[in-house]
Each structure stands twice: as C-alpha cells, then as structure tokens.
Amino acid sequence: MMTKNELLLTILAEECVETAQRATKSIRFGIDEIQKNQELNNSERLIYEFNDIYAVMEMLLEEGVISTIIDRDAIEKKKQKILKYMEYSRSLGIVQ
Numbered sequence: 001m002m003t004k005n006e007l008l009l010t011i012l013a014e015e016c017v018e019t020a021q022r023a024t025k026s027i028r029f030g031i032d033e034i035q036k037n038q039e040l041n042n043s044e045r046l047i048y049e050f051n052d053i054y055a056v057m058e059m060l061l062e063e064g065v066i067s068t069i070i071d072r073d074a075i076e077k078k079k080q081k082i083l084k085y086m087e088y089s090r091s092l093g094i095v096q
C-alpha cells in the first residue's frame with residue numbers, strides 16, 4: 001500500500017510524461033493541430049497538461065513535501081542556460 005505522498009509523486013511523474021508526449025506531438029503534427037475526436041489544439045492541450053503538473057505540485061506543497069513551487073531566480077537561470085546551449089547548437093549547425 002502506498003502513502004498519499006507516494007501517490008502524488010506517481011501522478012506527478014505521469015503528468016510530466018503526458019506533457020512530454022504533448023510536446024513531441026506538437027513537433028510532429030504542429031502546435032495548431034487538433035487531433036481527431038479532440039476539441040483542443042496541441043497548444044491548448046500543452047497548457048492543460050502543464051496545469052495538471054501545477055495542480056499536483058500545489059498538492060505536494062499543501063502536504064509539505066515541497067517548500068515552494070515558483071523560484072524566479074531558478075527560472076531565470078534556466079532560461080540563460082537554454083539560450084547558452086541554443087547558441088552552441090547553432091554553432092554546430094543543428095538549430096536555425
């Protein structure tokens with residue numbers, strides 16, 4: 001039998017996978033594509049999945065498993081790191 005926290009962490013992992021899947025579908029079929037039998041396009045579904053992640057993170061915060069969700073400094077550092085390695089990819093001719 002798993003604990004509530006273990007269940008939340010399992011759901012978090014699942015939601016991260018769903019977000020990753022929506023990101024790769026957006027690359028394969030386009031961000032505006034609406035999959036058959038769906039109402040939302042890939043852009044809207046990406047937001048939906050991210051909010052699923054955020055919901056679980058809020059529950060983990062409420063349970064005291066994590067101490068915060070948004071760390072503005074960490075977000076800015078990550079953006080800089082992405083830009084740095086984007087330049088590296090460009091220098092290799094991999095990215096436009």
Ligand SMILES: [Mg+2]
Binds near residue numbers: 018048049
């Ligand atoms: Mg989901």
